[in-house]
Amino acid sequence: MKVDILAIGVHPDDIELSCAGTLLHHADLGYSFGLVDLTRGELGTRGTPEIRAREAYAAAKKLGAKFRENLDLPDGFLTADEDSVRKLITAIRYCQPDIVLANALSDRHPDHGRSARLVADACYYSGLQKIETTDLQGGKQQHWRPRAVYHYIQDRNRQPDFVVDITAYHARKMEAIACYASQFNDQLPSAYAGEPKTPISGKDFMDFLHAKARTFGREAGYDLAEGFNVVRYPGVKDLFDLD
Known part of the structure; x- marks a missing residue:
């Protein structure tokens, strides 16, 4: 099931919070995308892995993803060991x-930076012919290396290397985020009202997301944008393609 863009997050909801607008924008341009969560977020303060799985699939449906898979790696103890890298290579x-969107290069949550490294490593090793993997039917997979890996910016305010205009998609992005009622419930029905408060559970966090999108958009002349970092700087064939 080939897709143009694969968005990878270490925790369910990472993708929605940080690059859902970009995915929606590119879907309207005719590109397809799929989603992969590395862990089930089992160490999260609120909710359960089962609840978060239901929320994740609801969000994927709302975004229009071709698929959403979970690699069931350990939350909080993510490493780039051989087994983890091979699982991601297989995916x-x-x-x-052609393009992979990955967690922030470094962030408040240690798993984000570790995931960024794991994804970058797996994208490279996926292109090596001598690393053999098999598909679900036991057939040998063909080697494949994505053209580019871009790291979305998450909690910490990193200087973006480029931004994507999400002005027309911000409302739909927020609808996808709202699927995670166990995580962001202060503005939603009170099924999880008895759970502890966290840095992301209140209205102030939703306000923060909107303010960050306005900040990223401002210098590029957009109302709202999402920011990304690169390790390998991209080339430009036509200066007039840049806003």
């Missing part, structure tokens, strides 16, 4: 994305 070769 990359399965859908053969």
